[in-house]
Amino acid sequence: MRREPVVIAPPKLTPLDEIPLKSMAELESEYQNEDLDGMCAAHNDLIKDIIEKEEDLISSHRTHIDAVVDIIKQDMSLLQVVDQPNSDITSYVRELDKILVAKVEMIGQLRT
Numbered sequence: 001m002r003r004e005p006v007v008i009a010p011p012k013l014t015p016l017d018e019i020p021l022k023s024m025a026e027l028e029s030e031y032q033n034e035d036l037d038g039m040c041a042a043h044n045d046l047i048k049d050i051i052e053k054e055e056d057l058i059s060s061h062r063t064h065i066d067a068v069v070d071i072i073k074q075d076m077s078l079l080q081v082v083d084q085p086n087s088d089i090t091s092y093v094r095e096l097d098k099i100l101v102a103k104v105e106m107i108g109q110l111r112t
Contacts, residue, residue, distance in 0.1 A: 064110045071106070074099055 022030075078099065082092040 060110055064106060067106055071099060071102060 078092065078095050081087060082089070
């Protein structure tokens with residue numbers, strides 16, 4: 001019995017320059033009725049959040065790089081196997097597909 005391959009479409013990734021940001025006018029109108037202490041407190045909270053997100057991103061990037069190195073080793077190993085005479089091309093294609101899906105998922109995870 002022949003099984004049809006499962007096709008997994010990669011997630012749609014939004015480029016960073018297409019993510020909407022608030023303009024200075026929008027920010028000023030939000031804080032128009034706030035007192036100075038309130039704005040300073042909100043600013044400090046925002047800076048703290050930004051620093052935490054930066055640290056999380058850097059940590060996630062390091063983890064991603066480690067995973068990429070591991071998956072490249074899998075790629076190399078798979079190529080060594082398929083380069084052997086009488087290798088099983090069906091198995092090769094199946095394993096290559098798993099690796100490609102894993103790569104797409106890894107990139108998606110880093111971008112979220």
